[in-house]
Amino acid sequence: MDTENDLAALLRRQDGVVSRAQALACGLTRAAIDHRLARGLWTLLWPCVYLSAAHALGPRVRVRAASLWLGPGATLIGAGAAWWWRLLEEPPEVLRFAVPPERRVRSRIDVKVVRRALEGARTILHGVPVVPKAYAVVDAAAELGLHGGAALMDRALLSGRVTLESLRRAHRSRLGRPGSAIVARLLALAAGGARSEAERRAHDLLRAAGITGWLADHHVVLPGYGTAVLDLAFPAVRVVVEIDGWAYHRDLPAFRRDHARQNALVLAGWTVLRIDWHQIEGDPDAILALVEAALVA
Structure with a gap:
């Protein structure tokens, strides 16, 4: 048994941490362990668990x-x-x-x-x-x-x-x-409920803030694209708020469709804002500020 090499390899694998039992299994004696501790080569982290001085905590x-x-x-x-x-x-x-x-x-x-x-x-x-x-x-x-x-x-x-x-x-x-109830709700959101909840929360935010002039699921015909259904539109000023659920629902084909649709909206003179469930739940005031800024731009 090559005690020092075996011990050095173990310390590398374990980020510099070793237990007393592991050190003894590598061939170190109890006196050798105590010697390393006394010289500051090892530090006691937990009972019978040590950290080599060559590794950061x-x-x-x-x-x-x-x-x-x-x-x-x-x-x-x-x-x-x-x-x-x-x-x-x-x-x-x-x-x-x-x-x-x-x-x-x-x-x-x-x-x-x-x-x-x-x-x-x-x-x-x-x-x-x-x-x-x-x-x-x-x-x-x-x-x-x-x-x-x-x-x-x-x-x-x-x-x-x-x-x-x-x-x-x-x-x-x-x-x-x-936490089981929270996880159950998160699973329901992940299954597709996040987008519908985000839309409902967005509508509630606008109503509570007294912001008017918007339509939900507004149909517009875009040159070179066709008919698009806008999640939340302000037709008078051509501002649209596109609402997403969770990121993992956006696969590559959907991502490309979103880009084509957004480009068509921009070329037709629309200002496009994108928000998602996480933003609405995490910082609704920032969402309102974003919408208000777009309406007066």
Whole structure:
């Protein structure tokens, strides 16, 4: 056994993190471990989990260290799992891990432990036990709430890394847990309800703001294109608000049709504004300001 080379390879694979059991398995003695700690070559992160001084303490280190501390029976879930799958840009402040119901371990400040039987719904990703992608998206969406969950689910579906049916199966497996109602609503929006809800919300916004002169589903004939049905039009000033649902619904043919239609509208003298469900739900005041600016331009 080549202790130093084996240990160096392990540290590279694990972002500089190693457990006491792993170090001993590589051939290090307990005295050698204590020597590294005493000289500052290693830092104690969790009980019996160390970080090499040659590696920075970053988000990946946090995940690995918590996973090693909790042991092989623990599984990364929630927003942390979605981030580990690279479906979220930033990791959560608090990582969540599921452990078997009979396990007795306390949560810490930045690690929340939940007792949950996953019934085999786990995989090993870059050396860390984690729930599958679809389960991670659904669990994280419940954790992030309506707006954050919608952005995550839309991004995951658009990437093609999960399907709507896989998300539905994952949702069924966690029915009754916190956030189930939010996930159910998000799945309904993802199935096609986002666009109709966005249209309804846009109409409500304009009415509440006292903005008039608009027509929904307005038909116009465009030279070189034909008849187009405009989502929300101000015919007197030739301003149209095109309303989208979620990004993942816009496949390449639809994208090209949208471009051809938008170009035809611009050539016919229309000002085209595009908004979507995420914008309407996230910042309705900005939508109103955009429309008002277009009407007076």
